[in-house]
Amino acid sequence: KKIVVLISGSGSNLQALIDNQLSGQLGGQIAAVISNKQQAYGLVRANNANISTHVVNHQDYSNREDYDQALSEVIDTYQPDLVVLAGFMRILTAAFVQKYVGKMLNIHPSLLPKYQGLNTHQRAIDAGDKMHGVSVHFVTEELDGGPVVCQAKIEVTDSDTAETLAQRIHAKEHIIYPKVVRWFCQQRLKMHHNQAWLDDKVL
Numbered sequence: 142k143k144i145v146v147l148i149s150g151s152g153s154n155l156q157a158l159i160d161n162q163l164s165g166q167l168g169g170q171i172a173a174v175i176s177n178k179q180q181a182y183g184l185v186r187a188n189n190a191n192i193s194t195h196v197v198n199h200q201d202y203s204n205r206e207d208y209d210q211a212l213s214e215v216i217d218t219y220q221p222d223l224v225v226l227a228g229f230m231r232i233l234t235a236a237f238v239q240k241y242v243g244k245m246l247n248i249h250p251s252l253l254p255k256y257q258g259l260n261t262h263q264r265a266i267d268a269g270d271k272m273h274g275v276s277v278h279f280v281t282e283e284l285d286g287g288p289v290v291c292q293a294k295i296e297v298t299d300s301d302t303a304e305t306l307a308q309r310i311h312a313k314e315h316i317i318y319p320k321v322v323r324w325f326c327q328q329r330l331k332m333h334h335n336q337a338w339l340d341d342k343v344l
């Protein structure tokens with residue numbers, strides 16, 4: 142299976158996917174990494190792994206439609222089976238999402254449906270939550286609202302800050318995202334009627 146990964150930043154999740162690919166655990170091949178930011182460190186990680194990289198800079202486009210059109214043109218040159226959003230910090234247009242529906246995954250640092258959007262760690266602390274976590278979900282038109290495939294939880298202690306939570310969440314992300322991508326590549330994971338299915342069971 143061919144995978145295209147979209148990033149905006151550090152790319153530690155991309156690195157986890159690369160590491161899993163190198164050890165034969167991913168079940169697919171990362172054909173390209175695309176960033177909306179030239180400075181994203183994930184581009185260095187991709188280069189180090191000899192993966193093709195592209196920058197499609199959102200500042201070069203005057204509206205979301207044009208940007209997403211340009212982005213999908215680059216994606217489509219690879220004809221991927223799966224598009225993986227790994228810290229891609231852009232809101233996507235409905236037309237873009239529709240194009241890849243059922244074959245696009247995202248990772249979001251909260252126990253969805255809690256805390257869609259930004260600043261999830263601080264919001265969990267402010268709410269006094271005892272548990273926090275991370276979710277992998279199929280991408281639909283609703284921002285951070287598509288069907289959840291897999292979650293990992295962590296305990297929140299009194300001494301936690303947004304930074305310490307982010308650190309522990311990242312460690313969980315690096316375990317669950319490659320696992321979910323593998324399920325997809327093995328054709329065990331599907332989206333059907335806006336629900337996530339694993340091995341013919343609704344998740």
Ligand code: GRF
Pocket residue numbers: 148150151152153154155227228229248249250275311314
């Ligand atoms: C992760 O926390 C992910 O949940 C969120 O963006 C962050 C990306 O981190 N969507 P990295 O660039 O993979 O290190």
